Amino acid sequence: EAGVVQSPRYKIIEKKQPVAFWCNPISGHNTLYWYLQNLGQGPELLIRYENEEAVDDSQLPKDRFSAERLKGVDSTLKIQPAELGDSAVYLCASSLAGTYQETQYFGPGTRLLVL
Amino acid sequence: QQQVKQSPQSLIVQKGGISIINCAYENTAFDYFPWYQQFPGKGPALLIAIRPDVSEKKEGRFTISFNKSAKQFSLHIMDSQPGDSATYFCAATLNQGGKLIFGQGTELSVKP
Secondary structure: OOOOEEEOOEEEEOOOOOEEEEEEOOOOOOEEEEEEEOOOOOOEEEEEEEOOEEEEOOOOOOOOEEEEOHHHOOEEEEEOOOOHHHOEEEEEEEEOOOOOOOOOEEOOOEEEEEO | OOOEEEEOOEEEEEOOOOEEEEEEEOOOOEEEEEEEEEOOOOOOEEEEEEOOOOOEEEEOOEEEEEEOOOOEEEEEEOOOOHHHOEEEEEEEEEOOOOOEEEOOOEEEEEEO
16 A cells, blocks of 8 residues: 655755645545645644644645645645745645544655755 | 654664653543554554553553553563664654644664
């Protein structure tokens, strides 16, 4: 079974430029998460989707970040404009359901460097 | 109160030794405590998890010890191997929605 797929794996951009990350969750997983992982830190939740609905986006900086999950499958996370402090790894995860004991499966992440 | 504090930040253990990583939390609403293992360039992967109604859970060489009154839990890796070298994160979830609160991580290096 294929795991969570993310692309691109690496991205280098100039500050103020836009950037987008794509995630394809494990087939059949209704819940999708985007996490931010700074160097030497644990992941922090940005947004959680149940099917197409964003049910927890309280940590998403909505002035520059946006996300969508069309048709309840793939998801895209966008930053516009990017700032130097956005340099981090962006992780996507999925689970069968959003219950707290459901195992979350993480993708390899997209490493973003903003210059 | 939402934080999970993890220590040590880094740990070096000889092959065959015991690795111990500790975590502490404040929020008593947390009621599920997973540990994740992350290798360089990979996403975190679930290693083992425990609920607070159990004081210990063992899976192979990995054991979680849980002290509810002290609000602390720890991961023990017995007979540590070089292949265990990775970053380990403790985490906790609230009893709603599956939001994981991660600790800061412990970088484990097992020397041959």
